[in-house]
Amino acid sequence: MSSKIWHGFSQRTWVQSIACAFITALHQAYQFWSRHAFRRLLAVVFSAFFLVVTTHAVIAQGSSVPRPKVILISLDGATPGLMNEYLKTGVLDSNTGLGLLKRRGVVAQRNVTCNPSLTAACHVSIGTGSTTVKTDVVANSFHLIASPFTRNVSGFAAPIGGYTVKPVGPAAQPLAEPIWVGLRQHGKKVVAATFPGADGAEITLAGAGTPVLQAATDRTVDYTIPFGAFAGQGAKGFSLTATDFTPAPGQTIGQLEAAGKKSYSPILQKTTPLDTFAIGTVNYTIQVAALDTTNDGSGNYDTLVFFDASTGIQPGPFSLPATGPAYVKASDRASALFYLEGSATKAGTGFYVSTLAPDLTTVRIARYSANAIPRNTPVLADVDDINNNVGFWAPQADFRIPERLSPGFTTFPDADLEAIYEDQVRTFVAYQTRVVLRAIAKNPDADLVLAYIEQPDGSEHQFLAIDPRQATNSTNPNTIGAGQDQAKLARYKTYVQAAYRIANRSVQQIIDTVGTTRKGTPKSNIIVVSDHGFAPFHTAVDFNALLRKNGIDSTKVRAITSGPAANIYINLKGREPDGIVTTEEYIVLQKQVVKILEDFVETNPNYTKRESKPIFDKIHARPLPSDVNDPSFGLGTSQFIGQDSGDVFATLTEGYNFDGTQAPVVPRLGDAPETTPVLSVPNFYGAHGYDPKQLNMSAIFFAAGPNIRRGDLQQVRNIDVVPTINKLLGVESASTVQGKALSIDS
Known part of the structure; x- marks a missing residue:
């Protein structure tokens, strides 16, 4: 071939290059061959060319299999510090999951999250591109000021963008809007797999029959799977011995034989039921x-085989969500799911055998809590699709088990409790991942998929023991510093690492589903964030004890805490439906509460190197008008105070947390005896909810895909995620969006 032809082959597609070569060859043949021979050659050439073009079309068609344009994955609690450390040291594979995204796309060194840095609040900020002041989802748990003074609301079931107080009802112009509202108005298809805020729920002020604050349509997308809910039965532990078992009745033996189960020793059965409970x-x-x-x-x-007496041991096969009896082989170190046949909510549980002596002298069993996916009417078909193709809502990692709060676990050794929790971490993330993959499979043409993975948050709460001031035995205040159990610290470190590996595996499974190019770039634009970071804490703070100690009347002032964040409400007349505090008294109480928090300092040398340090890091008071008769009194907002924030909003200094107080209270080492102790030894180790400017609270940000460039960003904000997705999808962001689109597109 001439140099021009070679040049063309290197610059054009291979089909164009072959066509060019054919034309050149035909030109030469025409000059040297007879007309008849040339015609025969022409027929052969065009047949071959048609075959090549047809083959190329088939290949091209195969390569254009529909796949979501953008997939947003939230890994709850993942921190840049640990993520970078694990990628650097090989705890996480640098070629899969987040490592792959880092190599093929964009990574932010820091992602500033919402205030307070809590799961519900920050996910709604991620999903709207607005701050918590605008979303009015100000914590994991807080108070709607239009509701009775003692009533709380979950941040996962609160109206997004606020509501009107006088009269009570939905906001005519919400201050924040979920990304799916605008996308769907522009004809885009949105899928949500357990992403907070997208649940198909109707949000009311205080239950059925009360004013609607947000319609279910505002929380429904094209395929909507709500996060699971408690089905009415918590976890329970059982400690048995050989004396609890006798030869099994003939019915059990016959049913096991029919199910194809063989035992080389006589089958034994607990003489009395293991457990009895009701679901609905x-x-x-x-x-x-x-x-x-x-x-x-x-x-x-x-x-061990677990079965319901009313249905017995059925042989199967079983169609989801049914599971039949639960068979658990102790050496497998894995639980078995157990569907609760006939439950209206399609609930299920699971069984784990943490210890099983061959002679049954020691048997320890965990029955997991019963859970189900909320059957909200607008999304019922989607919920049943998951129930029937993935299964009922699997048991989540349950902190009540390792903290010995659920009944029956008091005498379980630490090793058993840790094994149980780790099983739940593995199985639940695997379940959540299957939910995401099913959502993608059902909607390969989606424009946006929103996915939520619960880990590593749960494991960091339980096992982030990295501060010498943390007591490794929650009942012994002497186990700090040199008294810490080093073997337990080492085990806990592996559990946190395992949680990150499991979450990373979930990301890789999603990447595998959408596929990658030959160079490894995902064929969908995949963005992975977390809602917040994590910090270790050493001291539990009883906020209500602090108020009581300072003479604050609980009928006039009360605090609702979420992690280290507190919203303190004053029962104001004219605002609260049952308010009793006048505007003049409100001003006095608000100043008094602020003063109490400002004066609360750490003086115990075991917990501070300085003579004293503030226990509260940030304190913000609701702004007030100059005139006490102003109708806006008690409704003022600021950069830190939203409509339903407390009249005082405060966050603790890192190392302190409102959660974790034990009953009875365990005093800290070196604290003076108190009749109303405020500070004590907690029963778990990791927390979030602190000032988002703290480095430990930073979230992660990874992105890679066909429309995303490669490189690093120094700092982003979680509120920038929505406008960035809108930019990738070619849709203008709502006027309520406060974030800015990141320059990550190629």
């Missing part, structure tokens, strides 16, 4: 039998 109007009586599945010539019970 349906009663369940759980029986447990022991099997020896090893043909080793000795009595070696290794498997």
Whole structure:
């Protein structure tokens, strides 16, 4: 070929280059061949060319399989510090998940999150591009000022963008708008897999029949899966011995034989039911039998089977969400799911065997809490699609088990409790990931997929023990500093690492689903963020004890705490429906509360290197008009105070947390005895909700895909995510969006 042809081959597509070569060859043949021969050659050439073009079209068609344009994944609580450390040291594979996104796309060194840095508040900020003051979702739990003074609302079930107080009702012009509202108005398809705020729920002031504050349509997308909910039964532990078992009745033996289950020792069954409980109007009586599945010539019970007495042991096969009986082989170190047949909410639980002696002398069992996906009417078809194709809402990682708050776990050794929790971490993230993958499979043409993964948040709460001031035995204040249990600290470190690996695996599974180019770039634009970072804490703070200690009347002032953030409300007449505090007294009480918080300092040398340090880091008071008769009195807002924020909003200094107080209280090492203790030893280790400007509270930001360039960003904000997605999808952001589109597009 001539140099011009080679040049063209390097610059054009391969089909164009082949066409160019064909034309050149035909030109030469025409000059040297007979007309008849040339015609025969022409027929062959055009047939071959048609075959090449057709093949190319088929290949091109195959490569244009629909896939979501943008996928936003939130890894709850993932921090840049730990993420970078794990990628650097090999705890996380640099070629998969976040490591892949880092190599093929954009990473931010810091992602400033919302204030307070709490899960519900920050996810709504991520989903709207607006601050908490505008979203009016100001904490994980807070008070709607138009509701009775003692009533709380969950941040996951609060109206997004506020509501009107006088009269009470939905806001005519919300101050914040979820991204899916504008996208759907522009004809875009949105999918939400357990993403906060997208749940198909109708939000009312105080339950059914009260004023609607936000319509379900504002919280519904094209395929909507709400986050799961408690179905009425918490977790429970069981400690058994060989005396609890006797030969199984013939019915159990026959049913196991019919199910194809063989035991090489006589099948034994607990003589009385293991557990009885109700889900709604349906009663369940759980029986447990022991099997020896090893043909080793000795009595070696290794498997327990759990079943409901009313249905017995059915042979299967079973169609989801049904599971049939739960078979648990202790050596597998894995739980088995158990669907609660007949439950109206399609609830289920799971069983885990943490200890099983071969002779049954020691048997420890965990029955997980019962959970279900909320069956909100507008999204019922989507919920049933998950129930029928992925399964019922799997048991979540439950802090009440390792903290020995759920009944039956008091005597369980630490090793058992930790194994139970780790099983829940693995199985629940695997379930959430399958929900996301099902959502994508059902909606491959989605413009935006919103996905939420609960880890590593739960594991960091339980196991982020990295401060020498943290007591490794929550009942012994002496286990700080040199008294810390180093073996426990080492185990806890591995649990946090495992949570990050599990979350990273979930990201990779989503990448695998949408596919990558030959160079490894995801074929969908994938953005991974977290809602907040994490910090260790060493001291629990009882806020209500602090108020009582300072003579504050609880009928006039009360605090609602979420982690280290507190919204303190004053029962104001004319604002609260049952208010009793005059405007003049309000001013006095607000100043008094601020003074109490400002004066509260740490003086115990075991917890501060200085003589004293403030325990409250930030304190903000609701702004007030100069005239006490101003109708806006008690409704003022600021950069830090939203409509439903407390009349005083405060966050603790890192190291302190309102959660974790034990009953009875465990005094800290070196604290003077008090009749009303405010500070004490907590029963877990990690917290978030502090000032978002603190480096530990920074969230992560990774992005890669066909429309995303490669490179690093020094700092972004979580409120920048919405305008960035809108830019990628070619849609103008709502006027309520406060963030700015990031320069990450290619």
